[in-house]
Amino acid sequence: MYIKNLELKNGLPKICIPLIAKNKEELKTEINTLKDIYYDLIEWRIDHYEKVEEESELLEALELIRQELPDCVLLVTFRTIYEGGNTITKRYADIYRGLIKTHQIDLIDVEFSRGDELFTEILKLSHHHHVGVIASYHDFSQTPSKKEMMACFEKMKTLQADIFKLAVMPKSIEDVLALLEVTYKANKLFTQPIITMSMSKLGFITRATGELFGSAVTFGSGKEASAPGQISAEQLRQLLLLMHEGL
Structure with missing residues (x-):
């Protein structure tokens, strides 16, 4: 699968750096930190943005990102508080609709637990505007059983998502091994x-063994981590290269 000129599923896992700025000034600072950092795509975490409910402010921020990073593969994510995000809104779908129609984003992350009807609506609109859709599920309390995790992927396939994402919280090494087995x-x-x-x-x-087990994208921090266990993109790049040399 290609997003612009970025091929997923083959080769080294692609490094994604999240932008978690609260306002335009912080966004400028975050973008400046990317100049000397290797990455393959950028994730804009709009749930961290203070004025996420104000469409004009959000569109101005998107314009800023595109002015500074015109060629980058841009993933937009609204992570709700239910799945480890920073906020909650009744305008989840409305906000996504407005951003999709700008033709300025490449990928969108949709929590498939929001319901089949909403997910399908956003997916159809995204595809109409040539935006890829990641179906995501996050469990910050546990690692579901291997059967449950595979069923999650099967449901994502049924919903016709372009990319499947699953993030879980381990309580033991056995949980980590279960996630790796399911990934493979x-x-x-x-x-x-x-x-x-x-x-x-x-x-x-x-986060470092995707090439071996089959995870296509891994997340590394630029200025600040956006999830538990996330390391810097620079450290992540070195680990991925070392792993690649050993395969």
């Missing part, structure tokens, strides 16, 4: 790219 099987079973991670320090290894 899902990558073999589905043609769609798979993104998985076991969070916290315990699950750190899953």
Whole structure:
């Protein structure tokens, strides 16, 4: 699968750096920190943005990103508080609709637990405007059983998502191994790219072994981490290269 000229599912896992600025000034600072950092795509976490409910402010921020990073693959994510995000809004779908129609974004992350009807509506609109859709599920309390995690991927396929993402919280090494096993099987079973991670320090290894087990994208911090266990993009790049040399 290609997003612009970025190929997912093959080769080294692609490094994604989240932007978690609260306002335009912080956004400018974050973007400036990217100049000397390797990355493959950028995730704009709009749930961190203070004026996320104000469409004009959000569109101005998007314009700023595109002025500074015109060629980058841009993923937009509204992570709700239910799945480890920074806020909640009744305008989840409305905000996404407005951003999709700008033709300035490449990928959008949709929490598939929001319901089939809403997910399908956003997916159809996204595809109409040539925006790829990541179906995501996050569990910050536990690691579901292997059967439940595979069922999650099956549901994402049924909903016709372009990319499947699963992030879970481990309580033991066995949980980490379960996530890696499911990742490996899902990558073999589905043609769609798979993104998985076991969070916290315990699950750190899953962020660096995507090439071996089949996770297509891994997240590394630029200025500040956006999830438990996330390390800097620079450190992540070195680990990925070392892993690649050993395969």
